[in-house]
Amino acid sequence: MIITPLVSKWKNAALDLLFPAYCVACGTIGSWFCAPCLEAVPLRDPACLVCHARNAAGTLCNSCKRHVPNLTRAVWATSYDYTPIHEAIVQFKYSGNRSLASPLASCIVSSIKKRLQVKSMVIPQDAVLLALPLHPQKRRERGFNQSELLARVVADELSLPLLPAFVLQRIRPTPPQAHVRTREERLKNIRGAFAVPKEHYPLVAGKTILLVDDITTTGSTLNDAARALKEAGAKAVWGVVVARG
Ligand SMILES: [Zn+2]
Numbered sequence: 436m437i438i439t440p441l442v443s444k445w446k447n448a449a450l451d452l453l454f455p456a457y458c459v460a461c462g463t464i465g466s467w468f469c470a471p472c473l474e475a476v477p478l479r480d481p482a483c484l485v486c487h488a489r490n491a492a493g494t495l496c497n498s499c500k501r502h503v504p505n506l507t508r509a510v511w512a513t514s515y516d517y518t519p520i521h522e523a524i525v526q527f528k529y530s531g532n533r534s535l536a537s538p539l540a541s542c543i544v545s546s547i548k549k550r551l552q553v554k555s556m557v558i559p560q561d562a563v564l565l566a567l568p569l570h571p572q573k574r575r576e577r578g579f580n581q582s583e584l585l586a587r588v589v590a591d592e593l594s595l596p597l598l599p600a601f602v603l604q605r606i607r608p609t610p611p612q613a614h615v616r617t618r619e620e621r622l623k624n625i626r627g628a629f630a631v632p633k634e635h636y637p638l639v640a641g642k643t644i645l646l647v648d649d650i651t652t653t654g655s656t657l658n659d660a661a662r663a664l665k666e667a668g669a670k671a672v673w674g675v676v677v678a679r680g
């Protein structure tokens with residue numbers, strides 16, 4: 436059946452009437468994350484991803500660096516324990532509510548802007564954004580890659596170039612990191628999961644890559660993706676995520 440744009444517009448309007456958007460935090464009808472609730476999301480102070488020691492630049496301590504040797508810094512906007520964010524990520528990722536990409540990405544943007552404002556961080560000229568890929572099988576099952584949707588919004592709002600998703604590939608399906616307990620097991624679980632095809636090395640070489648994902652815990656996944664990007668010649672890799680779990 437061919438649905439004309441007009442019919443599809445009416446169909447969407449009808450669906451909105453039947454299933455109106457409601458704020459995941461306060462339930463107010465009108466949008467999936469209302470402006471006051473978004474404003475109220477507590478943005479985290481920059482800290483070391485591994486030990487949480489506060490540090491204005493959000494880089495990793497020398498002693499923590501050995502756990503995630505390929506990441507230069509990690510910027511996470513907020514905590515996964517904050518219920519509205521938890522709820523929004525669950526709906527976004529597992530219920531396929533793609534409308535939540537924009538408010539969730541805006542948390543990343545606000546967090547980065549706050550750091551730029553106080554000059555605790557500078558985005559270098561060679562910076563580009565890249566979404567953390569899913570394994571193709573997982574992407575098919577989910578129908579979309581949540582990180583790509585987030586990266587698109589962040590790229591738009593910060594006016595940064597976005598590298599095409601094919602630059603970084605997930606070559607090995609891995610059990611979800613949430614099922615793996617210790618840091619050592621997580622590192623082992625994810626090792627060698629990412630690769631940059633040789634023909635795409637020129638897109639990555641000499642760049643500072645801001646790697647976007649929805650959630651991180653120990654940073655092991657970001658670190659393995661960063662390893663592949665560095666092998667391809669990336670100058671530095673930052674993890675840029677909505678929430679730390
Ligand atoms: Zn609300």
Ligand SMILES: [Zn+2]
Pocket residue numbers: 483484485486487488495496498499
């Ligand atoms: Zn540390």
